[in-house]
Amino acid sequence: MNDFARQTQEFFSAAKEARIPDQVQAIAEDSVTKARETYGKFNTAAMDGVKVLEEVMVTAHAGAKSIGDKVLKNAEATTEAVFDAAQAIARAKTLPEVVRLQTAFVQQQFTVAGAQSKELFELSTKVAQQTFESLNAAATKTFEQIKKAS
Template sequence: MTEDGRRFEIPKDMRAMAEAGFDQARQTFEKFLAGAEATAGSLEERGATVRAGAKDIGAKVLSYAEKNVQSSLDYAQSLVHAKDLPEVLKLQSAFIQGQMRSLAEQASEMGQVISRAAFDATKPKV
C-alpha cells in the first residue's frame, strides 16, 4: 500500500511489455540451449573415457543451466503478476530460498560427476 492508503498496482501496459520481454527471453534461451547442446555433442569426438565423462558433465551443466534460467524466468514472470509489495517480497523470499537449495544440490551433484569422470579418465586400462 502507498502512504495514502491506496494499493500499488502494476499498470496493464507495463505488464504486457514485461510479458513480451519474457517471451523473447525464453525464445533466446531456447536458441542458446540448442547451440550449447550442439557444442556438447562435438565433445563426443574425443576418446571413449574422456568422452563419457565430458558428456556426463556437459549434460549436468546444461540441465542446471536450463533449470536455473527457467526458474529465474518463472520468478520474473510471477513478479509481473504480483498485486502489491508484500506479495513481491513473499515471492522474492521463496525464490531465494529455492535457489539456495538448488545451488547446494547442484554443487554436490556436480562434484560427484566430476570426481567420477576424473577417476574414470585416470583409471589404468586393462
C-alpha cells in the same frame, strides 16, 4: 691408369672372389631375425597402446560430455525458474507479495544450487575416477607388453 684406380680395381676384383664365412652369415641372419621379432613385439605393443589410449580418450570425452550435459541441464532449470519467478513477481498485487516471492525464489535457488553443485561434484569425481582407472589400466597393460617384448 693411375695408382689409385689400379688399387681400386684390384680391391673390387678381390672382393668378387671373397666369401663371407658361414658363421658370420649365420650370426647376421640370426641378428636380423631377432631384430625383426623384437620390432614386431614393440610394434604390436605400440599399436595396442594406441588403441588403449583411444579408449582412455573416449572415456574422458564421454565423461566431459556427461558433465557438459549436466551443466546445460542445470542452466536450463535455473533459467526456467528465473522466468517462472519473474512471471509470478510480475503478477503480484502488493509490495509485500513481491518481497515474499523474491525471497522464496532466492532461498529456493540457494537450495537448488547446493544440490546441483553436489551432483556436479559427484559426477566430476566419478568421471575423473573412471578416466584415471582407464589410464592406469592402459599404462599397466602397455608396460607389461613392453616388458614381455624385451
